[in-house]
Amino acid sequence: MAKVLVVTSGKGGVGKTTTTAALGAALARAGQSVVLVDFDVGLRNLDLVMGAERRVVFDLINVIQGDANLAQALIKDKRVDTLSLLPASQTRDKDALTPEGVAKVIADLSKKFDWVICDSPAGIERGAQMAMHHADMAVIVTNPEVSSVRDSDRIIGMLDSTTEKAKAGEKMEKFLLITRYDPQRAARGDMLGTDDVLEILSIPLLGIIPESPDVLKASNVGAPVTIAEPDSAPARAYTEAARRLMGEKVEVTIPTERKGLFDWLFKRRVA
Amino acid sequence: MSGTHPNSSRIRMSGRSFLALTLTPETPLVDWLAALDHQIQRAVGFFAGKPVILDLSLMRADTPDLPHLLPALQERGIRVLGIEGGDRSWPAVADWAWPESPMGGRASGPVSIPEGEKTPTLAPTLVVEESVRSGQHIIWPDGDVVILGAVSSGAEVTAGGSVHIYGALRGRAIAGIGGNADSRIFTRNLAAELVAIDGFYATAEEMDAKCTGKPTQVMLAGETLVFKPLL
Numbered sequence: 001m002a003k004v005l006v007v008t009s010g011k012g013g014v015g016k017t018t019t020t021a022a023l024g025a026a027l028a029r030a031g032q033s034v035v036l037v038d039f040d041v042g043l044r045n046l047d048l049v050m051g052a053e054r055r056v057v058f059d060l061i062n063v064i065q066g067d068a069n070l071a072q073a074l075i076k077d078k079r080v081d082t083l084s085l086l087p088a089s090q091t092r093d094k095d096a097l098t099p100e101g102v103a104k105v106i107a108d109l110s111k112k113f114d115w116v117i118c119d120s121p122a123g124i125e126r127g128a129q130m131a132m133h134h135a136d137m138a139v140i141v142t143n144p145e146v147s148s149v150r151d152s153d154r155i156i157g158m159l160d161s162t163t164e165k166a167k168a169g170e171k172m173e174k175f176l177l178i179t180r181y182d183p184q185r186a187a188r189g190d191m192l193g194t195d196d197v198l199e200i201l202s203i204p205l206l207g208i209i210p211e212s213p214d215v216l217k218a219s220n221v222g223a224p225v226t227i228a229e230p231d232s233a234p235a236r237a238y239t240e241a242a243r244r245l246m247g248e249k250v251e252v253t254i255p256t257e258r259k260g261l262f263d264w265l266f267k268r269r270v271a
Numbered sequence: 272m273s274g275t276h277p278n279s280s281r282i283r284m285s286g287r288s289f290l291a292l293t294l295t296p297e298t299p300l301v302d303w304l305a306a307l308d309h310q311i312q313r314a315v316g317f318f319a320g321k322p323v324i325l326d327l328s329l330m331r332a333d334t335p336d337l338p339h340l341l342p343a344l345q346e347r348g349i350r351v352l353g354i355e356g357g358d359r360s361w362p363a364v365a366d367w368a369w370p371e372s373p374m375g376g377r378a379s380g381p382v383s384i385p386e387g388e389k390t391p392t393l394a395p396t397l398v399v400e401e402s403v404r405s406g407q408h409i410i411w412p413d414g415d416v417v418i419l420g421a422v423s424s425g426a427e428v429t430a431g432g433s434v435h436i437y438g439a440l441r442g443r444a445i446a447g448i449g450g451n452a453d454s455r456i457f458t459r460n461l462a463a464e465l466v467a468i469d470g471f472y473a474t475a476e477e478m479d480a481k482c483t484g485k486p487t488q489v490m491l492a493g494e495t496l497v498f499k500p501l502l
Contacts (some may be wrong), residue, residue, distance in 0.1 A: 126408075146424075150405050153423045157404025200423065200441070202402060 002110040005117045005245070006135035008159075010151030014067060014143045015179040018215055018225070020119040021049045022235070023139070025224035026242035027047030028083035032114040035074065036090035037105075039131035040121040041096060047087045047176030050077065051222025061089040064101030070108055079227050084113070096125035106134045107215055132163055137173035139206060139245075143180045144192040152176075157203065171212060175206035182211045183254055207256045209234050286425060290470065291373075291383055292318075294344075295326040300336040305345055311347060324372060327357030337363040352473045394431065402438060403428060426466060433457070443467075443487075452491050459500065461487040471496055 007020045020036055028034045038046040040162050041061060049051040052075045058068035063086070077083035086109070089096065109116045120131035130137065133152075142152045146219040156174060165172045179193055185191045198205055209215075210233050218228035225243075226235045240250050297303050311317065326345070341364075344351055353372030357364065394413030403419030405410055408414060408427045408484055416430040421438030428434050429445040432454050436444065439460035446468040447454035458464050461482050465474050468491045479498035484502035 150424050153405040154425065157407045157423075157426075160401075160404070161407075197441075200421075203420065 001191055002116045003116060003132055004106060004110065004136045005230050006132045006138045006159075007019060007117060007141060008128060008132055008155050008156040009122065009148070009216075010124060010128075011140040011143075011148045014141050014148050015209070016122070016141050017045045017049050017119055018219060019139065019141050019177060019179065019209075019238070020046060020117055021224035022226045022238040023115045023242050023245070024115070025077075025080060025083060026182070026226040026235075026239045027115055027117075027225065027245065028080040029239075030075070030246065031083075032084065032246070033082045033112075034117060035084045035086060035109050035113045036110070037086045037116060037118045037131075039097070039118055039127055041119065042090065042093045043125060044088035044090050046119050046220060047075075050075075050085050050218050052077070053222070059087045059089040061092045061096045062104065063105055063148045064096065064098060070105070070112075079223070080111050091179035094121070094130070097126060097130040099130070099133070102130050103134060120128060124154060128155075129158070129162060132159055134164055135159075135172065135257065136165065137175070139175050139244075139266060140201070140203065141176050141177050141179055142201070144178055144186065144194065144197055146192065147195055149192065152201055155159065156203065174203045175203055175245070176203050177206045179209040180211045180239065180249040181208050181254065183256070202269045204243055205252055207237050207252060209237045209241075210254055212257065242248070274348050289326050290379060290382075293324045293326050293355075293378075294349075295329060296340060298334055300334065300340060307347070319348070321350070322347050322352040325351045325354045327354060330357050332358070332363060334359040334363070337361075338366065338419040385391050396432075397430075403442070405442070415454075420464075421460075424456075430454070440466075445472075446489075447491075455491075456489040457485050458486075459501075460484055461489075461498070466496065468496060 008017050009016050024034045024036045036046060036050070038044050038059065046221060047056055055075050058073035060073070062068040063073050073086055074089065077087045092115065094266050096144055106116060117133045120136065121127035125150060142148050143146050159174060160166050163172060176198065178197060181194070182191060186193050212231040212232060212234045214229045215225050215234050218225035221228055225232065226238050229235050236255040243250050276458050310398050341351060342367040344489060350372060351462060353370050357370045359369050362367040380423065388443065396415045396416045396417055396452065397411040399409060399418070400419050403418055403422045403426040405423045405425035408429070410429045413431040415432035416428055417435045418428060419437050421432035422428055422436055422442045422444065424441040424500070425446070428443070429448055431449045432446065432451060434444045434446045434456045436458040440458035440463045443465040444456045446456050450469055454468055456468065463475060463478065465472055466489050468489065469492060471494055473496045481499040482500060488501050490499070491498050
């Protein structure tokens with residue numbers, strides 16, 4: 001049986017889709033078979049970040065409504081062959097997500113893959129609830145700032161009360177992933193420190209992803225940062241987070257940019 | 272039929288004694304009834320099933336409100352077993368179903384209503400094993416609430432009694448909602464958005480800054496919320 005993982009946050013723009021793509025690609029590169037499911041019906045982005053937007057024929061809603069089967073809708077990644085994408089529909093809205101339909105799709109995907117990673121839309125409404133409903137575990141993406149932390153707290157409360165696992169009286173595994181972390185700004189006190197965020201949310205830390213232009217660059221070329229720039233600081237942080245998801249014990253550090261002498265000389269000359 | 276002798280079967284009888292309560296209303300009756308209500312409130316069910324003798328020796332034919340006295344007692348669930356004193360020929364009591372008082376009996380001294388003993392049993396305490404997250408609301412109208420985790424910003428805990436928070440209080444804590452001014456709020460780390468006891472509240476701005484981030488208890492002194500460090 002697959003592990004069903006939801007990537008969620010409550011707040012928008014904190015890096016859910018980037019994280020879904022990067023973690024999924026890192027798991028796939030480690031040999032796991034992975035499917036990424038975009039639940040952001042009406043505002044889909046995962047296809048862009050994965051560079052698959054020109055290959056979408058059928059989507060999640062088509063599968064739910066029986067217009068297409070899973071094999072037709074799944075898009076296999078061209079770079080990592082154990083990685084697949086089930087895109088969302090851009091023309092529909094989140095009301096098209098029916099509980100029975102979603103349950104069936106997740107159950108079918110669970111038979112085929114090791115990991116089913118659900119990219120949740122922002123907010124706490126239907127789309128987000130559908131994305132988290134069948135999850136076994138959750139990655140809560142949080143930026144080190146107060147509004148993101150409070151929204152994450154709200155989502156954690158929902159994960160513990162409204163999901164199928166919660167209703168069965170079981171505990172959902174939850175991990176905190178801090179993204180867009182800037183050590184310099186944190187040192188100056190412009191940002192919440194990781195300790196503060198951890199203390200407030202009190203769930204285990206999966207990783208700290210440093211703020212980096214490599215993330216944006218990777219999105220723009222349509223590749224998860226763990227594929228586009230595997231040696232960059234954020235990619236290394238995501239790869240370590242993926243190893244922790246697989247149960248490895250890896251100490252959490254904040255990877256920093258490797259600045260060689262050559263980079264230093266080059267930057268001096270440009271400046 | 273005459274075939275059975277009246278003495279051949281004897282019915283079973285045995286004695287049993289009850290302590291009857293004697294109520295002696297005083298004038299003005301309105302005040303006396305109010306005092307009675309107050310005592311009933313403190314000891315709910317005290318009169319339930321108890322035989323009561325009504326002693327009208329302090330009443331007169333023209334005592335105001337006298338006609339309503341017996342119905343008022345019955346309304347309160349007091350079973351009047353007999354009436355002593357007074358006079359059933361008074362026009363004021365003409366409508367009463369006047370139960371004859373049992374003969375004899377001896378006075379056994381004043382009976383005091385047990386203070387609080389018969390009040391409803393203490394409401395149980397609600398223990399929440401984890402943190403109360405943003406958007407969640409815990410309501411416990413009667414007893415105390417104990418939170419082992421934290422209360423997040425945007426979360427709310429409402430209790431009829433006291434609120435005990437072993438983690439940080441970053442949201443709202445509302446104690447003593449039933450009008451219990453003696454209830455308190457305790458937390459290991461005061462960073463609340465709002466605290467309230469018995470309707471008196473303080474927002475974060477109004478809280479004692481020296482307690483912020485520290486173990487604190489909040490209590491009500493008169494109409495002021497007092498913040499005290501917990502040691």
